[in-house]
Structures are given as structure tokens and as C-alpha cells.
Amino acid sequence: QKEVEQNSGPLSVPEGAIASLNCTYSDRVSQSFFWYRQYSGKSPELIMSIYSNGDKEDGRFTAQLNKASQYVSLLIRDSQPSDSATYLCAVRSISNFGNEKLTFGTGTRLTIIP
Amino acid sequence: SQTIHQWPATLVQPVGSPLSLECTVEGTSNPNLYWYRQAAGRGLQLLFYSVGIGQISSEVPQNLSASRPQDRQFILSSKKLLLSDSGFYLCAWYGLDNYGYTFGSGTRLTVV
Numbered sequence: 688q689k690e691v692e693q694n695s696g697p698l699s700v701p702e703g704a705i706a707s708l709n710c711t712y713s714d715r716v717s718q719s720f721f722w723y724r725q726y727s728g729k730s731p732e733l734i735m736s737i738y739s740n741g742d743k744e745d746g747r748f749t750a751q752l753n754k755a756s757q758y759v760s761l762l763i764r765d766s767q768p769s770d771s772a773t774y775l776c777a778v779r780s781i782s783n784f785g786n787e788k789l790t791f792g793t794g795t796r797l798t799i800i801p
Numbered sequence: 802s803q804t805i806h807q808w809p810a811t812l813v814q815p816v817g818s819p820l821s822l823e824c825t826v827e828g829t830s831n832p833n834l835y836w837y838r839q840a841a842g843r844g845l846q847l848l849f850y851s852v853g854i855g856q857i858s859s860e861v862p863q864n865l866s867a868s869r870p871q872d873r874q875f876i877l878s879s880k881k882l883l884l885s886d887s888g889f890y891l892c893a894w895y896g897l898d899n900y901g902y903t904f905g906s907g908t909r910l911t912v913v
Contacts, residue, residue, distance in 0.1 A: 721901050729907075736901045775845065788847060791845040
């Protein structure tokens with residue numbers, strides 16, 4: 688089982704609609720969760736972080752975390768063509784020895800249709 | 802403000818040649834530093850991370866190595882490149898004054 692799983696897509700959403708991106712993780716001691724946006728040929732850009740169960744909103748973006756279900760999602764409201772990109776889910780874990788690592792999913796390719 | 806610099810942006814190297822990629826961070830001290838590789842159509846793979854000068858942890862056995870000669874400098878090296886080393890190499894940092902991992906602009910390496 689992969690440590691962080693995402694549906695690779697492509698996910699097509701009409702402009703103005705809500706895009707919903709999902710991610711599951713396997714390590715129960717995971718502590719921090721991140722969503723990155725990556726345009727083709729560019730490096731990932733952090734757009735949201737979430738640490739506690741529930742919702743966190745930032746502009747058109749809402750991150751949702753459910754640690755019991757080991758599930759994190761990203762909602763994009765009022766989708767714009769500029770939101771077309773690959774979205775990467777990342778999970779940060781710290782072991783008992785203090786070693787930390789950030790593990791990424793393979794990403795979901797999102798296309799917003801004008 | 803904190804910035805991360807990575808160079809070169811693109812690199813074409815023959816098989817068997819050496820490699821040196823450099824990453825530097827400005828505006829912070831004692832950051833955790835990371836090297837990731839993204840192969841075409843694949844996810845980000847953690848290669849090395851460092852929590853301090855001279856401290857390197859390797860995640861994947863391979864012909865690559867990393868060094869951290871200064872607090873804000875992280876270097877990825879290889880003595881002899883393989884075709885399979887082609888990919889998009891990304892340096893990232895994480896610190897107490899940064900709530901997430903920040904990536905450099907990346908180096909696209911093509912081994913021919």
C-alpha cells in the first residue's frame with residue numbers, strides 16, 4: 688500500500704464549479720498535511736496546510752482533514768482556468784527518534800474547462 | 802524574507818559524467834534541507850535530507866550522494882551519471898519560521 692494515495696485523474700471541472708481533490712494516507716502518526724500546486728515544468732507551490740481535524744479555509748481553497756479516516760481533501764470553489772495544474776498531497780511524519788519526512792502522493796491532474 | 806536558490810535550471814550530461822547541483826537558502830538559519838527527484842509522470846521521491854552541517858540521511862540507495870558543507874548550503878552529487886538519473890531535481894527547506902516546505906525552482910537533468 689502506498690503511503691500517500693491520490694487519484695491521478697485527469698479531473699475535469701467546468702469553470703466556476705467546485706473542484707474536489709482527495710488524498711488518503713497510511714501512517715497513523717502523521718502530523719501535518721499539505722497541498723501543493725504544480726504547473727507543468729515548474730516546482731511545487733504550497734497552497735494549503737492543515738494540522739487539526741476539520742476544515743481550514745483560505746480564499747477559494749478549503750482543506751479538510753479527518754485523522755480517524757486518514758483522509759485529507761482540498762476543495763477549490765469558483766474554479767478558474769488558472770487552477771489547471773497537478774495538485775500534490777503531502778504528509779509530514781516524525782518518528783520517535785525525531786526523524787521527519789515529507790511524503791508526497793503522485794498528484795491529481797486538474798483541468799478547468801472554460 | 803526567506804528565499805531558496807537552486808542552479809542550474811537545466812542540465813544535459815552524458816552517461817558516466819559527474820554531477821554537482823547546488824542549493825542555498827537565505828533569510829533563515831539551521832533549516833532542514835531536502836533533495837527530491839521527480840521522474841517524468843511520477844511523484845516526488847525523497848533522496849536526502851539534512852538537519853544540520855555534515856548531517857545527511859539517505860532515503861534511497863543509489864549512485865547519488867549529498868553534502869552540507871555550510872548551514873544554508875546543500876549539494877547533490879554523483880561521480881558517474883546513469884540514464885535513470887534523468888529527472889527534475891528539487892531542493893526544499895523547512896524551518897521554524899516556515900509553516901510548510903518551500904521548494905527551489907528545480908533543475909531539469911537529462912542524461913544522454
